[in-house]
Amino acid sequence: MFSKACEYGIKSIIYIASQSMLDRRVKIGEVVENTDSPIAFTAKIVGALVKENIVQSVTGPYGGFYIDKHRMEQIKMSDIVTAIDGDSIFNGCGLGLKECDDEQPCPMHFKFVQIRADLKNMLNSTSILELAEGLKAGESILMR
Amino acid sequence: MFSKACEYGIKSIIYIASQSMLDRRVKIGEVVENTDSPIAFTAKIVGALVKENIVQSVTGPYGGFYIDKHRMEQIKMSDIVTAIDGDSIFNGCGLGLKECDDEQPCPMHFKFVQIRADLKNMLNSTSILELAEGLKAGESILMR
DNA sequence: TTAATTTAAGACAAATTTATCATAAATGAA
DNA sequence: TTCATTTATGATAAATTTGTCTTAAATTAA
Ligand code: SF4
Ligand code: SF4
Numbered sequence: 001m002f003s004k005a006c007e008y009g010i011k012s013i014i015y016i017a018s019q020s021m022l023d024r025r026v027k028i029g030e031v032v033e034n035t036d037s038p039i040a041f042t043a044k045i046v047g048a049l050v051k052e053n054i055v056q057s058v059t060g061p062y063g064g065f066y067i068d069k070h071r072m073e074q075i076k077m078s079d080i081v082t083a084i085d086g087d088s089i090f091n092g093c094g095l096g097l098k099e100c101d102d103e104q105p106c107p108m109h110f111k112f113v114q115i116r117a118d119l120k121n122m123l124n125s126t127s128i129l130e131l132a133e134g135l136k137a138g139e140s141i142l143m144r
Numbered sequence: 145m146f147s148k149a150c151e152y153g154i155k156s157i158i159y160i161a162s163q164s165m166l167d168r169r170v171k172i173g174e175v176v177e178n179t180d181s182p183i184a185f186t187a188k189i190v191g192a193l194v195k196e197n198i199v200q201s202v203t204g205p206y207g208g209f210y211i212d213k214h215r216m217e218q219i220k221m222s223d224i225v226t227a228i229d230g231d232s233i234f235n236g237c238g239l240g241l242k243e244c245d246d247e248q249p250c251p252m253h254f255k256f257v258q259i260r261a262d263l264k265n266m267l268n269s270t271s272i273l274e275l276a277e278g279l280k281a282g283e284s285i286l287m288r
Numbered sequence: 289t290t291a292a293t294t295t296a297a298g299a300c301a302a303a304t305t306t307a308t309c310a311t312a313a314a315t316g317a318a
Numbered sequence: 319t320t321c322a323t324t325t326a327t328g329a330t331a332a333a334t335t336t337g338t339c340t341t342a343a344a345t346t347a348a
Contacts, residue, residue: 001233004306007240014251027324036240041307047326059325060315077252089145096151096180098288107158107275107284108221111266118262122255131251140251144242148336171294185337191296204345205293 006084009045011035011142013080016046016055017067017132025064036143045084052083072129081123090120150228153189155179155286157224160190160199161211161276169208180287189228196227216273225267234264 002010015034019026028046032039046065049055054075057065067075081089093100094112102109134140146154159178163170172190176183190209193199198219201209211219225233237244238256246253278284 001236001238004240007238010252011239029324038307040309043325044307044327050325057325058315059313059323061317061323063315063324065325092145094145094151095155095286096148097286101288104288105284106286107278108154108270109284111270115259115263115266119259122259126252126255134251140249140253142239142241142250144245144248173294182337184339187295188297188337194295201295202345203293203295203343206346207294207344209295 002081002089003085005041005045006081008035008037008042009049009084010077010080011037012042012046013049013055013067013075013128014131014135015142016065017072017128018135020066020069020072021132021136025058025062025066027064031065034142049080049083054079054083067128072132073127075128076124077126077128077131078120078123080128090116146225146233147229149185149189150225152179152181152186153193153228154221154224155181156186156190157193157199157211157219157272158275158279159286160209161216161272162280164210164213164216165276165280169202169206169210171208175209178286193224193227198223198227211272216276217271219272220268221270221272221275222264222267224272234260 012031012035015031016026028039028043031037031046032042035042046055047057050057050065055065055067057063078090091100093106094108094116095106097106100106100109100113106112131140135142156175156179159175160170172183172187175181175190176186179186190199191201194201194209199209199211201207222234235244237250238252238260239250241250244250244253244257250256275284279286
């Protein structure tokens with residue numbers, strides 16, 4: 001479904017957001033301990049999300065990562081996925097054709113577009129706030 | 145969505161099936177010309193589908209690949225995908241967790257399972273026959 | 289039987305993704 | 319200032335996926 005980079009990014013974001021709700025900045029070591037992710041790779045991905053202005057960071061002692069509380073509701077899953085994996089999951093062709101076209105459809109076309117639209121819709125309507133709240137409330141987990 | 149191997153496999157199967165409806169065996173060169181796929185790699189994938197008994201083959205001159213007409217309706221997209229990519233698309237976790245559990249769900253759980261079920265359902269209910277008929281009738285294409 | 293053709297199989301190579309490591313830059317405390 | 323701490327960045331390495339190439343085995347016609 002998603003790349004490993006995207007998996008780590010999503011889990012990290014959710015964890016960081018859940019802690020930002022408690023006004024806690026978190027270091028990358030804490031993030032990976034709570035998401036079961038490789039530290040160096042994850043640091044690079046979260047760093048990319050900082051560049052994309054999805055996550056905030058502070059260097060030095062007492063530093064770490066956080067997410068602005070007021071923006072959590074605006075940041076959607078689709079933003080994270082797009083920032084890391086690009087838009088291939090939304091626009092890429094399931095059979096590798098160069099374009100997708102209702103007039104000259106591939107054999108799976110009308111079946112694929114339905115699923116793709118559902119996925120797009122789901123990712124567009126799911127906010128970080130919502131996911132982080134569930135985690136904070138103990139209704140969901142990020143590791144097993 | 146699918147691996148390249150799976151993309152090539154799916155397109156090949158559909159093309160081979162469409163020709164088998166006309167009682168034509170097709171050589172791998174013809175398959176890749178009509179599916180825009182790399183010849184050696186595709187030959188390996190189609191060969192794997194022969195081992196899985198999804199495609200039939202004959203070596204030597206006048207040889208080639210074909211699919212038994214009577215089985216086309218029974219062969220579903222899910223069989224192809226499983227044969228090439230395994231069951232990760234059906235059972236793998238979108239966030240890379242070790243198991244998926246309704247009791248201890250990941251934050252995306254109930255949103256993901258819905259989409260995954262829809263995809264599973266679609267692939268399970270779509271036969272090679274159906275796809276090949278559309279192609280043969282000129283209602284769909286495999287290259288652009 | 290011989291030669292041509294085609295799939296079968298496996299070694300090898302290239303490209304991409306995943307992951308690590310070393311060093312630089314920023315920050316804050318003492 | 320000095321030093322410890324933490325993120326930022328880029329080089330490098332490992333693993334996986336994608337792809338090619340060579341040779342073997344099977345089949346058929348002549
Ligand atoms: S519907 Fe068909 S043509 Fe369109 S993106 Fe999906 S596989 Fe490609
Ligand atoms: S619903 Fe959550 S736990 Fe289950 S497979 Fe998907 S991502 Fe993993």
